[in-house]
Amino acid sequence: MEFSTQGERLKKIRKMLKMKQRELQDKNITRGFISMIESGRSTMSKETASAIAKKLNKRAKEIGINLNIDGKYLLMTPAEEAEYYCIQKLKEINNEEDLSKVNGLLEIAEKYGRKRVNALISIKIGDIMYNANKYIDAILNYNKALELLMMYGFKEQIPYVYNMLGVCKMNITDYAEAIFYFDKAMSFADEINDKSIRNKAIYNISLCYKHIGKYDVAIEYVEKFLKDCNKSHELINYIYASSIKANCFRAMGFLEKSLDVYKNLLNDVNDEDSIAGFIYSNIGEIYGDLNDYEKSLEYLHKAEKIRRSKDEKSLSHTLIEKANVLFKIGNIKESIRLMEEGISTANKNNDIKYIIIGNYRLADIYKQLNDREKAINTYNKILEVAKNINSIKELLKIHIKLSILYLEDDNVDKCKNHLSKADKIVESVRP
CATH class of the missing domain: 1.25.40.10 (Tetratricopeptide repeat domain)
Structure with a gap:
């Protein structure tokens, strides 16, 4: 794709609007000067570009075209217009299905040497990966963007990228x-x-x-x-x-x-707002801590009702907490059902924190029911999550828990296996 010089751009827009050169003239701009600009024999000042842009916008409005340009646009070099074009096109890329459009923008950025565009593309991909809860992929793209921003001194986006890197790390519990x-x-x-x-x-x-x-x-x-x-x-x-x-x-x-x-x-807040579900859920948890299980379930039920209809992404939090209370009052079957639904919802939303919390609590239930096999299977699910997010803390914790379970079952070989893996993790992070 080719981009225009100042003169080429002005001529193209003028012809699109079916305007004559003389229609752009005023007391400070002659028709001859317009001709010189379009032929590349002269350039515009900021004031001239602004005055011409106003005339072009006025004509566009008269014939029903939404042009909305300014003097800065008319003054762009081909490379600057290429960057402007890429930035506008990036606004149209909002999900993973749209990412196929990125390749064309990368080619333009490479051809015109627009490193800022490369950085913005990586930020956009990072944002899309983050919104899809693919935090590791998001981190890779944010780091790629950060390298370019730092190398070429594009300071404006650096705070945003650092903050998003932190948010991604927080979401994988690092x-x-x-x-x-x-x-x-x-x-x-x-x-x-x-x-x-x-x-x-x-x-x-x-x-x-x-x-x-x-x-x-x-x-x-x-x-x-x-x-x-x-x-x-x-x-x-x-x-x-x-x-x-x-x-x-x-x-x-x-x-x-x-x-x-x-x-x-x-x-x-209003009683039916999604944020009310967040508040009710927390109140329910606190009443659970106070051993007032009746009030705890009352508030958790209110939270569940709101979140099922308005905040599905956070529903797992309420379901897992409610399941915990139900287990404490002896409703084992419903507790396990709700805990499994909560974990499933957390998995659907890639909510790492509550995938881990839910599985730990489910494993605790199975341990108290003396169902060792299900407890071990549940711990192994946590182990897979910890491996995927490369969480040293969770890997160490789960290997130790599994080693204790196997020791209690007199399975010495498997106990040693998990202790050995825990020891290797400790060695890998030792200075």
């Missing part, structure tokens, strides 16, 4: 790596004054610290986020950030304090 990337996102966001990415990174860091049990640090970051959060305009963000604080209180044993945070949040 929280230490995630914090590293979020710190980088904050640093580069500060450098270019990108407050939006900075706030997202602060929120995400608080979430990571909560996951690794550093609750005081998590609350500190949450307070930073809430300080800059406009509740009336960013209610969802406010609710999610407040929930991190509430869950830290819960983990620290301050259950009533945690419950108060969530109940206060209910005042800000």
Whole structure:
């Protein structure tokens, strides 16, 4: 595909609009000057380009064409127009089925030496992989983009890419790596004054610290986020950030304090909003911690009803928590059914965290029922997930759990096998 010089572009648009050269002239622009521009014997200033663009847009509107160009577009070199074209086409690529269109854009970027386009293509592919919950593929593409952005000094997209790398790492439960990337996102966001990415990174860091049990640090970051959060305009963000604080209180044993945070949040939402399902689910979990199983199931049922109709992606969280409560009150059959549905839903959405949580809880149920075979099979499912995401922490944990199970069954060979694999993992990360 070929792109135009300034003169060629102006002539092409003028002819498309069936305009004469004299129709573009005014007191500062002669017909002869228009002719010189179109033949490549002269160039336009910013002011001239802006004035001509207005005339072209006016004619386009009169004949029902949505042109909407500006002076910057008319002044583009062929290489700049190639980049502009690629960026516009990237907006049309929104899912994996569209990715076949990328090859043509890569050819244009290569021909015109537009490295920024290469980086933006990798970001777009990363975004599509992330939205498809294919976090490893997303990480590969974000890293490819980051290398180009850093090499050629395209700073504008760097904070976004670092933040998305952190989000991907967080979704595969690699929280230490995630914090590293979020710190980088904050640093580069500060450098270019990108407050939006900075706030997202602060929120995400608080979430990571909560996951690794550093609750005081998590609350500190949450307070930073809430300080800059406009509740009336960013209610969802406010609710999610407040929930991190509430869950830290819960983990620290301050259950009533945690419950108060969530109940206060209910005042800000409609009863049927999808976000209400999130709040109800958390309240149900806290009542479970308080051993008030009747209230726990009441709120988890409300959450399940909302999430089945409006938030299927998060449904697994509620189903797995509800199954846990049902097991505690002795409803074993329904507990197992609901736990399996929750795990299936988590698998469908590639929700790594709840695939792992659900399978651990299901294995615990089978162990308490003394069904060793099903417990081992369930642990092996976790093992496969841990291998796929290359989680050292989960691999080590599951090999140890399997070795203990086999030891309890007097299966010494299999016990030794898993202990040996755990030992190799430890050796592989030892400095």
